[in-house]
Amino acid sequence: MITTLEYDVVIVGSGAGGGTIAARLSPLCESGARIALLEAGPHYTREHFNTRERDMIGLFIDRGAMPSNNYEIAVSAASCVGGSTAVYTGVTFRAPDGLIDGWARDFGLDELSGADIEARFPRLEGEIDAHFPGDEYENANNRLFREGCESLGWPVKQFRVNVARCERCGFCNLGCPYGAKRGTLEVQVPRAVERGVELIPNCRVHTIDDDGVNAVLGDAPEGTMASRHPTGPLRIEAKRIVIAAGTLNSSAILMRSRSRLGDLSPALGRYLTLHPALTSFGRMPEPVRGFDGFPKLHYTDRFSESHHYYIETAFYFPFVTAKSLPGFGSDIRRFMGSYDHLTCALTLVHDEPEHHNRMTIAGPEGRPEIDYRLSQRSRDAIVHAQQSTGRIFFEAGAEEYVSPVSNRFSMTSPADLEPVITVGDLQSGRVVVSSAHPMGGCRMGSDPDTSVTNAWGELHGHPAVVVGDASVFPTSTKVNPYLTVMALAERCAERIAAGL
Numbered sequence: 001m002i003t004t005l006e007y008d009v010v011i012v013g014s015g016a017g018g019g020t021i022a023a024r025l026s027p028l029c030e031s032g033a034r035i036a037l038l039e040a041g042p043h044y045t046r047e048h049f050n051t052r053e054r055d056m057i058g059l060f061i062d063r064g065a066m067p068s069n070n071y072e073i074a075v076s077a078a079s080c081v082g083g084s085t086a087v088y089t090g091v092t093f094r095a096p097d098g099l100i101d102g103w104a105r106d107f108g109l110d111e112l113s114g115a116d117i118e119a120r121f122p123r124l125e126g127e128i129d130a131h132f133p134g135d136e137y138e139n140a141n142n143r144l145f146r147e148g149c150e151s152l153g154w155p156v157k158q159f160r161v162n163v164a165r166c167e168r169c170g171f172c173n174l175g176c177p178y179g180a181k182r183g184t185l186e187v188q189v190p191r192a193v194e195r196g197v198e199l200i201p202n203c204r205v206h207t208i209d210d211d212g213v214n215a216v217l218g219d220a221p222e223g224t225m226a227s228r229h230p231t232g233p234l235r236i237e238a239k240r241i242v243i244a245a246g247t248l249n250s251s252a253i254l255m256r257s258r259s260r261l262g263d264l265s266p267a268l269g270r271y272l273t274l275h276p277a278l279t280s281f282g283r284m285p286e287p288v289r290g291f292d293g294f295p296k297l298h299y300t301d302r303f304s305e306s307h308h309y310y311i312e313t314a315f316y317f318p319f320v321t322a323k324s325l326p327g328f329g330s331d332i333r334r335f336m337g338s339y340d341h342l343t344c345a346l347t348l349v350h351d352e353p354e355h356h357n358r359m360t361i362a363g364p365e366g367r368p369e370i371d372y373r374l375s376q377r378s379r380d381a382i383v384h385a386q387q388s389t390g391r392i393f394f395e396a397g398a399e400e401y402v403s404p405v406s407n408r409f410s411m412t413s414p415a416d417l418e419p420v421i422t423v424g425d426l427q428s429g430r431v432v433v434s435s436a437h438p439m440g441g442c443r444m445g446s447d448p449d450t451s452v453t454n455a456w457g458e459l460h461g462h463p464a465v466v467v468g469d470a471s472v473f474p475t476s477t478k479v480n481p482y483l484t485v486m487a488l489a490e491r492c493a494e495r496i497a498a499g500l
């Protein structure tokens, strides 16, 4: 039997976009508006997060990452209340100067302005405790990166992080056991629920139409909050439907809904950007204990303009570290034996939106799939970035450098970098590039042939359906994107509130 419910607004997805929209709309509940926040994943709380890789892998879609069809890249995102903000590091960047005005200009988004979005950043940062942390946050991994860059004369900058009362236990990407990471799980979703938004976890939306959504409500895993509704098929009628299921799922929901919504833009799913990423490692003579302390503080944009990438500090858990090393066997065993002596940094490439890079659906259930090819520009950027990271680590005193893009396991001097790390070594299936920043698929724009939504995230031809997550980005942000997702989501919420 199908359970039918009725709300004024239904929001699909509780991550950076959906959680922010729920919080912004929640004051309307005081005047009687009924708002539901549907989340495919469970409602874990901080008590669940034990920072063990094996136990926490289920926080992620596909128990880790969704590989592209050609296995060139694997994209991670979370599936739980709070969305990817439950597993992000909290690196907080404002959209780069000129980015939003560039979107407005290039995509005919007259209602969008950089000044409006920029004005939102300081307040949002205040709400989620985003700030420049003090010197005590700089562990040895971050210090070595900074010293290496400084010694090379490369700019090294700090980013804001959104944490409060952080215990600096290191493994933020497995969920924060202290609730110190101030994402939507800890801030916006509780605020929305307190004011009367109904959170329905374990509720996976399959299709939508102009009047509501069709979902299945599953069982709540043991120890997590269940909803008050019976499990099984659910029809939820609403005046406004917000799709904020993240780039990996929002366009898939719309594609599965084609027969109900009629013609949708041919751009649906397309212009996917991912910030292709790779980690690489230096082995230092002294202990580094990169797993101790806050993992990410610094970045260099030395090659952002010329070669299209950033390098950020990073440190990951043992399995993720081991899987990022090239090859198999004794070299890996030996290198992992020095885990407490390793430095680590992350390459983040500014990829460009391309028509053929897209989300699509497959199989009878319309499962989301990724069609993505690394462009030559991104390949060159990855290779250059892997060489540059080696320079930083050698400058900081590394005895050995390991990059996943290489024709031998490791390098012991800067002279090795160019011969050992070449574009030819970046082979599909051998080097798995990763991504945690999927963007696009429902890009904003004025032309329904080349864009999916307008400047308010409203689906072209379907003003009751609003997309409110990273999938509306017309291009990548170049920088870590969550704050920009939240700022755009706020605008959607304001438009919805005005319409109601």
Ligand SMILES: Cc1cc2nc3c(=O)[nH]c(=O)nc-3n(C[C@H](O)[C@H](O)[C@H](O)COP(=O)(O)OP(=O)(O)OC[C@H]3O[C@@H](n4cnc5c(N)ncnc54)[C@H](O)[C@@H]3O)c2cc1C
Binding pocket: 012, 013, 014, 015, 016, 017, 018, 038, 039, 040, 041, 076, 077, 078, 079, 080, 081, 082, 083, 084, 085, 087, 088, 089, 090, 091, 092, 093, 173, 203, 204, 205, 206, 244, 245, 246, 247, 249, 250, 253, 436, 437, 438, 468, 469, 470, 471, 479, 480, 481, 482, 483, 485
């Ligand atoms: C490991 C990791 C580290 C990161 N670190 C940073 C960082 O430090 N700084 C930064 O700026 N960004 C970071 N990001 C990226 C950032 O978290 C995302 O850009 C941001 O959360 C995207 O917001 P969103 O609303 O589009 O999607 P999400 O936050 O992913 O939320 C989407 C939600 O929709 C739910 N959903 C999906 N399908 C359905 C469905 N059919 N029905 C109902 N619900 C559904 C999902 O379960 C999820 O909860 C990181 C991401 C990851 C994975």
